[in-house]
Amino acid sequence: MSGTPAAKGVPLEEDAHTGASVPGAPGRGPAPEAAGAGDTGTTGTGPAAPVASGTGLRLSGVARVFGQVVAVSGVDLEVPLHSRLSIVGPSGCGKSTLLALICGLDEPNEGTIDVLGATTSAERLRRCAWMPQRDLLLPWRDVLGNAALALENQGVRRRTARQRVAHLVERFGLAGFEEQLPHQLSGGMRQRVSFLRTLVAGKEVLLLDEPFGALDSITRADLQEWLRTALDAEPRTTVLVTHDVEEALLIGERVVVMSARPGRIVAQFDVHLPHAGSRRELIRHPEFTELRDEILSLLEAVT
Numbered sequence: 001m002s003g004t005p006a007a008k009g010v011p012l013e014e015d016a017h018t019g020a021s022v023p024g025a026p027g028r029g030p031a032p033e034a035a036g037a038g039d040t041g042t043t044g045t046g047p048a049a050p051v052a053s054g055t056g057l058r059l060s061g062v063a064r065v066f067g068q069v070v071a072v073s074g075v076d077l078e079v080p081l082h083s084r085l086s087i088v089g090p091s092g093c094g095k096s097t098l099l100a101l102i103c104g105l106d107e108p109n110e111g112t113i114d115v116l117g118a119t120t121s122a123e124r125l126r127r128c129a130w131m132p133q134r135d136l137l138l139p140w141r142d143v144l145g146n147a148a149l150a151l152e153n154q155g156v157r158r159r160t161a162r163q164r165v166a167h168l169v170e171r172f173g174l175a176g177f178e179e180q181l182p183h184q185l186s187g188g189m190r191q192r193v194s195f196l197r198t199l200v201a202g203k204e205v206l207l208l209d210e211p212f213g214a215l216d217s218i219t220r221a222d223l224q225e226w227l228r229t230a231l232d233a234e235p236r237t238t239v240l241v242t243h244d245v246e247e248a249l250l251i252g253e254r255v256v257v258m259s260a261r262p263g264r265i266v267a268q269f270d271v272h273l274p275h276a277g278s279r280r281e282l283i284r285h286p287e288f289t290e291l292r293d294e295i296l297s298l299l300e301a302v303t
Helices: 093-103 123-127 143-147 148-155 158-166 185-199 217-233 247-253 278-282 286-303
Strands: 012-014 021-023 055-066 067-081 084-088 110-115 126-133 205-209 238-239 254-258 265-270
Touching: 021 093, 021 278, 055 093, 055 238, 055 286, 067 093, 067 238, 067 254, 067 265, 084 093, 093 110, 093 205, 093 238, 126 185, 143 148, 143 158, 143 185, 148 158, 148 185, 158 185, 185 217, 217 247, 217 278, 238 247, 247 254, 247 278, 247 286, 254 286, 265 286, 278 286
Parallel strands: 084 238, 084 254, 126 205, 205 238
Antiparallel strands: 012 021, 055 067, 055 110, 254 265
16 A cells, blocks of 8 residues: 655765765755664664665574573564565564564574575664654653764764754645644644654664554554554665554555464455545555454454
């Protein structure tokens, strides 16, 4: 599924200080995959190699065991470059474990993981940005300071980093709140700051671990539509973990369903929905309702 064409896109250009890709200014051709992030919602350090086309992620026969507990087993997945995959499954089935394995924070007991050609944990870490459910904003930093953190971790001077993210706040619905501290923001606005920080890290792969799970239903619905639009305008190889089947269908171009522990892939669904339309229109689309009901029935059977 592709969302509505976005007027709030975030084009990339190369940062003059680090060589990393940062959003927000007119591009100069294909942007190289950029460098590191920090310890607040993004992962990895150092510049990564440019990426042209092909496979974004590939997991082959992946298994992870913790003591006597088999968290995931026999997982085979392939995510094309710049496509979006949603993962749904029962609680405790290993969805977040897969994200940790993909980005190199953990290693499988069996199988192989390839992220844009990188197979070692350190190389995978350099290529991935992880946005968790909690926004992890630093309470003493304002909106610009939190959003600029990933650039500062790449070696960009603080003033320059703030300037580079300042012209993005309107696109992310944060205009007028540049100098507000996290406790002065709504939950939805905090998540927008978190996503902006994740994007400016310039990583090719985005791992989204229930990023809207703690929000109220109205704010969550608004941000689902906003995220779909943002990813249409700024394509990244994206893996979304969620318990919300509608969210999985709205954001993902493919949805995989995992079984209860040990987590295995039991089904995959391609999502073909109209390229244009609001969230309300899409969730009423006959194919959307059919897929939603089929996935919900499957989840009931595997739980």
